Amino acid sequence: MKKLIFIFSLLVSFSGFCDKPGEVIQVKKTAAITEDATPYVLKKILENKEAKGIKFEKGTYHFYPDKGLTKFVYISNHKDVFVNLAFPIDGFKDFTIDGQGSTFIFHGKMIPFLVDNSENVSIKNVTIDWAMAFHSEGEIIAHNTEEHSFDVRFxxxxxxxxxxxxxxxIKEYYEHDLGQTIIYDKQRRAIAYNDKKFSPIATSQKSTVQHGIDQVKYKYKVDKSDLTLRKVGTESRLNLKQVAPGVVRFYNHKKQLPPIGTILSTKGQQGENRVAPGIRVNNTNNFHLTDVTIHHAGGMGLLVENSEDIYIDRLKITPSGDRMVSTTADATHFVGCRGFIKMTNSLLENQLDDCVNIHGAYQEVVEQLGEKKLGIRMGHHQQEGYVIGKKGDTIGFVKIDESFTPFDKLTIESIERVNQRYQVITFKEKIPKEVVQGDYIENISAYPEVLLENNKFQGNRARGVLLSTPKKAIVRNNYFHSEMEAIFLPVESSKWYESGATSNLLIEGNTFDNCNFGGTSRGIIRLVTDEDNESIAFNDITIRKNIFKMFDNLVLEASNTDELKFEENTILSSDRFPQLYPENPAFILRSSKNVTFKNNDFQGKATKMMESDKSTINVDFQ
Amino acid sequence: MKKLIFIFSLLVSFSGFCDKPGEVIQVKKTAAITEDATPYVLKKILENKEAKGIKFEKGTYHFYPDKGLTKFVYISNHKDVFVNLAFPIDGFKDFTIDGQGSTFIFHGKMIPFLVDNSENVSIKNVTIDWAMAFHSEGEIIAHNTEEHSFDVRFxxxxxxxxxxxxxxxIKEYYEHDLGQTIIYDKQRRAIAYNDKKFSPIATSQKSTVQHGIDQVKYKYKVDKSDLTLRKVGTESRLNLKQVAPGVVRFYNHKKQLPPIGTILSTKGQQGENRVAPGIRVNNTNNFHLTDVTIHHAGGMGLLVENSEDIYIDRLKITPSGDRMVSTTADATHFVGCRGFIKMTNSLLENQLDDCVNIHGAYQEVVEQLGEKKLGIRMGHHQQEGYVIGKKGDTIGFVKIDESFTPFDKLTIESIERVNQRYQVITFKEKIPKEVVQGDYIENISAYPEVLLENNKFQGNRARGVLLSTPKKAIVRNNYFHSEMEAIFLPVESSKWYESGATSNLLIEGNTFDNCNFGGTSRGIIRLVTDEDNESIAFNDITIRKNIFKMFDNLVLEASNTDELKFEENTILSSDRFPQLYPENPAFILRSSKNVTFKNNDFQGKATKMMESDKSTINVDFQ
Known part of the structure; x- marks a missing residue:
């Protein structure tokens, strides 16, 4: 006879806190709640849509997926997933989640906070972590140079x-294979110096046997990088063996052996490995994040889409315990946001992708379906389901191989999402005849003003800050120690369909501390587009009163830029790392005009100051 | 400059047929429509919810997913998938889809007809096929006996x-690996005789290296067969090589080499390979299928869940062209249906699973959440999302290891689906204290009366008819030629959580033509439960006036049965296949009582007529 294990203790908890509209839900740290807070919190959230907030007695709360609310979520730059939720904040107004210093430990494929269609939502005083990470780490403990293998202890x-x-x-409810890898320096708690020499580990190779595959025809354009199609033509090249319990030998490595004592981070296949971001905000106005720590997430730390006015203060993205890695993708990421994005006094470190990425989204014209109606297509599989705007927004039409500037603009009347790739937009105006298949559209209304001030960006893979907005942006008094460029202004049109040509940007008072140490030959600040044309993408960029500590030469790379001022900066030579690219100049300009360098204090190593192409004109270098 | 390829022709089509409520949408076979009918049909269906039907000018219509409506669907006994639809029949009343003899060719992961929440829906005069099948076939062309390998030409x-x-x-938008395999006999266009000797091909073996995996703990019960967890502990054992273009050598085969000239069918991994059933009906009353042919589906041909009154006449499930295989799972399958299921004059052949399977679903008690409230859990990963009933239904509580008969019954007040595995049921009555964690529940209200008459079931893998309903059922004048048992009455509680102990069944006037030729030692008619107990599962079963053509001995296996009559049947000896199990008796009885055999004409081979255990009592064998 099986045991009676009915949860009457939960019943008591459930009935103990009947909340009235406008009040704040109080959560006590009873064992019945802290051991799995999901069912209790979920019930409270769902039953109290009029509440003004939820407050947790300070403590450690576990959240399991088993009794969480299922929701399917299209998430930009993530795998679109089913997650089980404890906090489905959907349609809330003036709502505050206050952890009062609590720690929330999640288990498996959950999104800790999913905020949709809400207004004035705050999350504060809470620390997020996962019991088991979505990535894995091991220490390089031996080289076997004759066979070019190395041993890793997990x-x-x-x-x-x-x-x-x-x-x-093997994780709770999840597993990942080797997939994407990178090497961390344990002592510096950051990506290893010149890591590009050692990683990533090549996991796949061309498959050699195919038969008749060219007979698989598609009527419409397909995305060859989509999770099914990408597999065609490849197979695994891995050959790993356990040599002692917990110790695995890696054969067949194409690059130099990673140094002994460094840490290998592995997170599984690209496209499959972003399944549980920390906080995801969508279609929400006025979102505040204050005194929040995110130790880990299986994806980005904070991802905000199609929202307005985002305020982040004292956010920490930082690993817990002995982990090298915090979140397995960008610390923070903003797509199609408007109004204001303000991030201050924050520490974003050790995550496996950029610290801050702010951009819009390009979509592609497929066909005209009426005088005012267009069929459009998402270009990238991780943009699936993304809706480009709302009624009244201004859509710009771009011929990306000719210019980044819209050749025409129309107003959205309505958007119908037919499927994850295909949508139908109805405009208020007639579609001009210049619009043809393959043109890109971007939402001119959906770019934010940006202030990033007094933040620390360090230790992570990839870049510091990526900015793609034509609105006013200020990057002031931040500290950067990134393995790739510190500030990158891209137009990532070809691969990622990320839109936004930046203008009116002030980069002031920052310290760039020996960035680009990962091994790439790039500028600390870099303005570069995906496209080959010479048209202007970046306009009115001022870089002043910054300190550049440089173990290498290249300070600034700028292309397709008009009105660039580089003034009153101090460039110092540093011996923090051995130099990698002594032949590089300090500055590279391409297809740019009206560039001024003045009153800079240059103490760097570069012997050649400036390199520019013949399409660059009107440079004033003092 | 890119080409202007706007689809103004479509515009014309779109505006040509404005339909009024109550009218029938007419579809003409213009090139713009037939080349991809999806956007046109979808628009018509979505814009004419009051229409009484849609009629197609006779022709061949292609349906691509690219512009289809995305819908996520939990599908019983399938992978839960996103599909793109042309026919989202949701909330329709008195609606008829009439192909008027047309053929619909689908491309990729689509469900041709998805019918939800509707009343009185008919589908008729249409043939469904896919451009590329979700399975693959190749002919065995050589044996290499020394190394025990064989060659297959695809x-x-x-x-x-x-x-x-x-x-x-590699298919359109899809791929599958070897996975589940079986051998067909090309001449007989059926599963090969004694196929169990040759297939399936073993694709996996135990992985040998694990480290620390027992440290992954789960707070709650988990389903080890779920798509992630099942991978732990296994790896591929396949070693295939192309020996000539289109010819692949299979090494490492554990069984006998499949005969030269037979056809290998392969469909990829179990759990992953059912993604596109032909017709799926859910929560619908009064559904009619008449003169419909389904040549193929990536899953079941027709799957009906939680619906009432299903009428099927002249349905054909049969492969097209040279294919051996029709649908890659059951021809027809019914879960939690009520009212009447009537199938007449149909041909179900060559699919990769059962012809007809009718059953309910068990779910498991997790915890009590209030006087009238239970948390329950789906047992099987392919039952995820299934809702067991609706307000007013009677739920029976079963202690499955003791008895198949409910020990108590309650009435549903409401069901809340929290996630795909966990639901909360509120009952009208208080929950009795006998209910404990691990008890099963079944919906007593959701069983149908059944009539299967004048049908032909042949050539497929697995069984003919599976029946699990306590309501009146008649199986009359059908022809069976199945590789496993022709009629199976199970209680598949342990693995599949399929409920329903059958009573009041008449099996009359059927011809069982040399069934069980696939190699299993089973009765042509078989009444067997998953459980080890001796309680009665099957009651009032009459088998009379049937013809059994027998190449082997075993006619009937019955266990846990009360009131079984086997009368006026003719058992003939056949030399269609060599005998496999000469030691078997003709009849096996276990844990049964009140069994009558009389007026049968036995001309079979069996030398031993009857085998029964000591818990079987009151057998009258004349």
Whole structure:
């Protein structure tokens, strides 16, 4: 006879706090709640849509997916996933989640906070972590130089299994294989110096046997990088063996052996490995994040889409315990936001992608379906389901291989999402005949003003700040120590369909501390587009009163830029790392005009100051 | 400059047929429509919810997913998937889809007809097929006996790639690896005789290296067969090589080499390979299927859930062209249906699973959440999202290891689906204290009366008819030629959580033509439960006036049965196939009582007529 284990204790909890509209839900740290807070919190959230907030007695709360609310979510730059939620903040107004210093530990594929269609939502005083990470880490403990193999020790917190030469790390409700890898320096708690020499580990190779595959025809354009189609033509090249319990030998490595004592981070296949971001905000006005720490997420720390007025103060993205890695993708990421994005006094470190990325989204014209109606297509599989704007927004039409400036603008009347790739937009005006298949559209209304001030960006893979907005932006008094460029102004049109040509940007008073240490030959600040044309993408960029500590030469790379001022900056030579590219100049200009360099204090190593192409004109270098 | 290719022709089509409520949408076979009918049909369906039907000018229409309506669907006994739809029949009343003899060719992951929440819907005069099948077929052309390998030739319609020793068949928007296999006899166009000797091909083996995996703990019960967890502990054992273009050598085969000239069918991994059933009906009353042919589906042909009164006449499930395989799972399947299921004059052949399966669903008690409230859990990952009933239904509570008969019954007040595995049911009455964690619940109200008459069931993998309903059922004048048992009455509680103990069944006037030729030692008619107990599962079963053509001995296996009559049947000896189990008796009885055999004409081979255990009592064998 089985045991009676009915949860009457929960019943007591459930009935103990009947909340009235306008009041704040109080959560006590009873064992019944802290051991799995999901069902209690979920019930409270769903039953009290009029509440003004939820407050937790300070403590550690676990959240399991088993009794969480299922929601399917299209998430930009993530895998579109089903997640089980404890906090489905959908349609809330003036609502505050206050952890009062609590720690929330999540288990498996959950999104800690999912905020949709809301107004004036705050999250504060809470720390987010996962019991088991979505990535894994191991220490390089030996080289076997004759056979060019190396040994990695994985600790008890990273259980694994080897299947047919690949390694699979087993988590709660999740697993990942080797996939994307990078090397961390344990002492510096940052990506290893010149890491590009050692990683990533090549996991796949061309498959050699195919038969008749060119007979698979598609009527419409397909995305060859989509999760099914990308597999065609490749196979695994991994050959891993366990040489002692917890110690795995990596054969067949194409690059230099990673230094002994460094840490290998692995997170599984690109496209499959972003399944549980920390906080996701969508279609929400006035979102505040204050005194929040995110130790980990299986994806980005904070992802905001199609929202307005975002205020972030004292956010920490930083690993817990001995982990090298915090979040497995960008610390923060903003798509199609408007109004204001303000981030201050924050520390974003050690995550596996950029610190801040702010941009719009291009979509592609497929066909005209009426005088005012267009069929459009999402270009990238991680943009699936993304809706480009709302009624009244101004859509710009761009011929991306000719110019980044819209050749025409129309107003959205309505958008119908037919499927994850295909939508139909009805405009208020007639569609001009210049619009043809393959043109890009961008939402001119959906770009934000930006202030990033007094933040620290360090230790992560990839860039510091990526900015793509034509609105006013200020990057002031921040500290950067990034393995790639510190500030990158891109137009990532070709691969990522990320829109936004930046103008009116002030970069002032920042310290760039030996960035680009990962091994790429790039400027600390870099303005570069994906496209080959010479048209202007960036306009009115001022870089002044910054300090550049430089172990290498290249300070600034700018292309397709008009009105660039580089003034009163101090460039110092540093011996923090050995120099990598002594032949580089300090500044590279391409297809740019009206550039001024003045009153800079240059103490750098570069012997050649400036390199520019013949399409660059009117440079005043003092 | 890119080409202007706007679809003004479509505009004309779109505006040509404005339909009034109550009228029938007419679809003409213009090139703009037939080349991809999806956007046109979808628009018509969505804009004419009051229409009484849609009629197609006779022709061949292609349906692509690219512009189809995305819908996520939980599908019983399938992978839960996103599909793109042309026919989202949701909330329709008195609606008829009439192909007027047309053929609809689908491309990729679509469900041709998805019917939800509707009343009185008919589909008629239409043939469904896919351009590229979700399975693949190849002919065995050589044996290499020394190394125990065999060679398979795959035709041009099955493009493939070999990756790391496994074969991947590349389709439109889809691929599958070897996975589940079976052998067909090309001449007989059916599963090969004694196929169990040759297939399936073993694709996986135990992985040998694990480290620390027992440290991954779960707070709640988990389903080890779920798509993530099942991977732990296994790896591929395949070692396939192309020996000539289109010819692949299979090494490492554990069974006998499949005969030269037979056809290997492969469809990818179990759990992953059912993504596009032909017709799916859910929560609908009065559904009619008349003169419909389904040549193929990536899953079941027709799947009906939680619906009432289903009428099927002249349905054909049969492969097109040279294909051996029709649908890649059951021809027809009914879960939680009520009212009447009537299937007449139909041909169900060559699909990769049962012809007809009618059952309910068990779910498991997790915890009590209030006097009238239970948390319950779906047992099987392919039952995820299934809702067991609606307000007013009677739920029976079963202690499955003791008895199949409910020990108590309650009435549903409401059901809340929290996530795909966990739901909360509120009852009208208080929950009795006998209910404990681990008890099963079944919906007593959701069983149908059944009539299967004048149908032909042949050539498929697995069983003919599976019946699990306590309501009146008649199986009359059908022809069976199935490789496993022709009629199976199960209680598949342990693995599949399929409920329903059958009573009041008449099996009359059928011809059982040499069934069980696939190699299993089973009765042509078989009444067997998953559980080890001796309680009665089946009651009032009459088998009379049937003809059994028998190449082997075993006619009937019955366990846990009360009131079984086997009368006026003719058992003939056949030399259609060599005998497999000469030691078997003709009849096996276990844990049964009140069994009558009389007036049968036995001309079979069996030398031993009857085998029964000591818990079987009151058998009258004349």
């Amino acid at each position: 600790g008890d917190e990273y259980p694994y299994e080897i299947r047919n030469g690949d390694i699979y790390f | 035709g041009d319609e099955y493009p493939y790639e070999i990756r790391n020793g496994d074969i991947y068949f």
